[in-house]
Amino acid sequence: MLVWERPEPPNRPVPAPLDRERIVRAAIESADAEGLEAVSLRKVAGVLGVGPMRLYGYIASKEELLDLMVDAVHAEIRPVGDGWRDVLRSLAEATRQAAHEHEWLADLLGGRPQLGPHALATGETVVAALGDVDLDAVMPVVASVNAYVIGAVRREIAERRAERATGLDEKRWQASLGPYLERTFATGRFPALAAVVRDAAHLDADDTFRIGLDCLLDGIEARISR
Amino acid sequence: MLVWERPEPPNRPVPAPLDRERIVRAAIESADAEGLEAVSLRKVAGVLGVGPMRLYGYIASKEELLDLMVDAVHAEIRPVGDGWRDVLRSLAEATRQAAHEHEWLADLLGGRPQLGPHALATGETVVAALGDVDLDAVMPVVASVNAYVIGAVRREIAERRAERATGLDEKRWQASLGPYLERTFATGRFPALAAVVRDAAHLDADDTFRIGLDCLLDGIEARISR
DNA sequence: CAGTGATCGATACACTGTATCGACTCGTAC
DNA sequence: GTACGAGTCGATACAGTGTATCGATCACTG
Numbered sequence: 001m002l003v004w005e006r007p008e009p010p011n012r013p014v015p016a017p018l019d020r021e022r023i024v025r026a027a028i029e030s031a032d033a034e035g036l037e038a039v040s041l042r043k044v045a046g047v048l049g050v051g052p053m054r055l056y057g058y059i060a061s062k063e064e065l066l067d068l069m070v071d072a073v074h075a076e077i078r079p080v081g082d083g084w085r086d087v088l089r090s091l092a093e094a095t096r097q098a099a100h101e102h103e104w105l106a107d108l109l110g111g112r113p114q115l116g117p118h119a120l121a122t123g124e125t126v127v128a129a130l131g132d133v134d135l136d137a138v139m140p141v142v143a144s145v146n147a148y149v150i151g152a153v154r155r156e157i158a159e160r161r162a163e164r165a166t167g168l169d170e171k172r173w174q175a176s177l178g179p180y181l182e183r184t185f186a187t188g189r190f191p192a193l194a195a196v197v198r199d200a201a202h203l204d205a206d207d208t209f210r211i212g213l214d215c216l217l218d219g220i221e222a223r224i225s226r
Numbered sequence: 227m228l229v230w231e232r233p234e235p236p237n238r239p240v241p242a243p244l245d246r247e248r249i250v251r252a253a254i255e256s257a258d259a260e261g262l263e264a265v266s267l268r269k270v271a272g273v274l275g276v277g278p279m280r281l282y283g284y285i286a287s288k289e290e291l292l293d294l295m296v297d298a299v300h301a302e303i304r305p306v307g308d309g310w311r312d313v314l315r316s317l318a319e320a321t322r323q324a325a326h327e328h329e330w331l332a333d334l335l336g337g338r339p340q341l342g343p344h345a346l347a348t349g350e351t352v353v354a355a356l357g358d359v360d361l362d363a364v365m366p367v368v369a370s371v372n373a374y375v376i377g378a379v380r381r382e383i384a385e386r387r388a389e390r391a392t393g394l395d396e397k398r399w400q401a402s403l404g405p406y407l408e409r410t411f412a413t414g415r416f417p418a419l420a421a422v423v424r425d426a427a428h429l430d431a432d433d434t435f436r437i438g439l440d441c442l443l444d445g446i447e448a449r450i451s452r
Numbered sequence: 453c454a455g456t457g458a459t460c461g462a463t464a465c466a467c468t469g470t471a472t473c474g475a476c477t478c479g480t481a482c
Numbered sequence: 483g484t485a486c487g488a489g490t491c492g493a494t495a496c497a498g499t500g501t502a503t504c505g506a507t508c509a510c511t512g
Contacts, residue, residue: 040499051461053501062500107337110380113388115406120416128418136427143381144438148370150377154336155369162339180341190346192354201362211449212370212442219445223437266468277492279470288469 020058022048024068028102031069036104041065063112070108071116073098079125084224085217087129088142091122092149092213099153106157110150137224148216156205246284248274250294254328257295262330267291289338296334297342299324305351310450311443313355314368317348318375318439325379332383336376363450374442382431 026047030039041062045052059065077098079091099105123142130138185194203211252273256265267288271278285291303324305317325331349368356364392403411420429437 041501042499053461054459056501057459110377110384111333112384113381115403117410120410120419124416124419127422131418135422135425138422139426140429140434140437141441143434144374144378144441147377147381147438148374148442150380151336151373151375152370152377154376155373158336158338184343184346190350192357193346193350196353196361196364199361200365203366208366208369211366212373215367215370215445215449216374216438216442217445218448219441219443222444222448223441267470268468279492280490282470283490 018048018050018054018058020068023055023058023065024072027065028069028072031104032102036107039104066108067112067114067116070105070112070114071118073102073105074114074116074118074122076101077118077122079122079129081129084130084133084141085221087126088145088217088220089213091126092145092209095149096153096156096209099157103157103161106154109153110147133224141220141224144216144220145213148212152209152212156209159205244274244276244280244284246294249281249284249291250298253291254295254298257330258328262333265291265330292334293338293340293342296331296338296340297344299328299331300340300342300344300348302327303344303348305348305355307355310356310359310367311447313352314371314443314446315439317352318371318435321375322379322382322435325383329383329387332380335379336373359450367446367450370442370446371439374438378435378438382435385431 023044027039027044030043030047041055042052044065045055055065059068077091077094079087079094081087081090095109099109126142127138130141133141181197184190185197249270253265253270256269256273267281268278270291271281281291285294303317303320305313305320307313307316321335325335352368353364356367359367388403407423410416411423
């Protein structure tokens with residue numbers, strides 16, 4: 001068929017410009033807005049106006065995308081302070097802060113080794129601030145603080161989600177968790193637990209986090225100044 | 227059609243007897259053998275000789291199955307010892323041990339509040355052993371140890387998996403992580419980190435875990451005996 | 453200008469969790 | 483003894499997933 005009667009090719013749109021940063025940003029926005037389980041390659045590609053397979057030019061798997069997301073958040077974690085204790089506390093608070101802004105981070109933290117440039121940069125800052133600490137003690141100290149933060153943040157976010165799930169409509173709450181614990185404790189099988197839950201002061205999340213962190217830092221201090 | 231020429235109904239098999247315990251056991255075996263991501267309701271139902279939808283008579287969602295799996299493992303976590311410190315240490319070691327036997331536990335720990343009977347029983351044991359501790363201090367103390375354990379175990383399992391992934395064939399290892407860090411450190415952007423990784427003593431996982439735990443327990447001791 | 457590699461996205465595959473619904477069984481009321 | 487109602491079981495279906503494959507198209511090199 002001659003060109004004259006052949007229609008123009010269907011206006012093939014210029015392929016949307018793409019790079020890892022754009023992809024990761026879109027993924028993070030999705031995760032922030034709708035949770036991690038709502039992040040799919042199809043949706044991410046969708047908001048970028050692109051076919052799903054296009055992403056595989058920039059990442060090799062979804063796992064890699066998640067790794068990139070975590071590393072991107074590490075860019076926001078900039079511990080500051082004077083001396084090792086300040087910096088470790090700052091690291092902990094900043095990580096917790098990041099997880100508050102990106103709840104999905106709690107699902108990913110500690111799930112895979114963090115070796116991205118921003119994670120390494122954070123590590124560098126921290127380790128550099130531990131210059132006056134015995135070299136052999138640096139790794140276990142940083143590791144322990146990281147471990148504590150990961151676990152504490154996970155628990156905190158998990159609790160927050162559980163509350164939100166029931167709290168969304170008061171009915172559900174009334175019909176589920178509170179009374180469940182009531183009934184369970186009423187069996188008398190967990191007297192000590194029941195006593196603590198009923199009679200002890202209920203700390204908020206901030207205080208709980210800080211107390212544990214202080215304990216850990218105290219213990220570290222005792223150990224490295226020995 | 228008369229019965230005489232109508233074939234027997236196709237030997238409808240007696241429905242396999244089922245209960246939550248059987249389901250959970252099958253799921254745990256799957257997860258132990260092939261990892262958590264290989265656990266699907268179809269497969270679990272399959273090994274039980276049952277259609278997938280049958281499971282929904284016993285659980286309301288896959289999440290609930292995972293909750294049951296975690297609680298089942300909590301039955302193996304029986305902290306023992308004299309005094310609060312022994313018991314907290316025992317709790318930590320037992321949890322870590324459980325995660326070594328069921329690596330998928332690392333993916334689930336801290337992901338959702340643990341309110342199953344076995345988890346509560348573990349909590350009861352621990353809290354009971356903290357009888358001589360100020361009531362208001364019990365919750366944050368237990369929470370901090372739990373947080374540390376969750377994070378430490380996660381990191382440990384994550385590292386183990388990463389090693390295994392590359393270690394399965396030596397080629398991959400040589401081509402991926404080791405040299406990656408080499409090259410990255412060679413850029414000179416992470417001098418302090420590089421120094422630690424190169425010059426510091428490399429502790430094994432057991433020691434790393436114990437050092438952090440000791441720090442935390444030391445800090446707790448200082449705080450509650452104040 | 454021909455050919456060659458890279459890039460793009462449509463299609464396809466195997467699989468997921470779970471809603472729906474018809475077929476069937478069984479205990480009970482008449 | 484029979485009709486009915488409730489409940490159980492599993493086949494089918496649906497919407498969605500990550501990713502392999504591959505033909506079409508593009509930009510660039512000889």
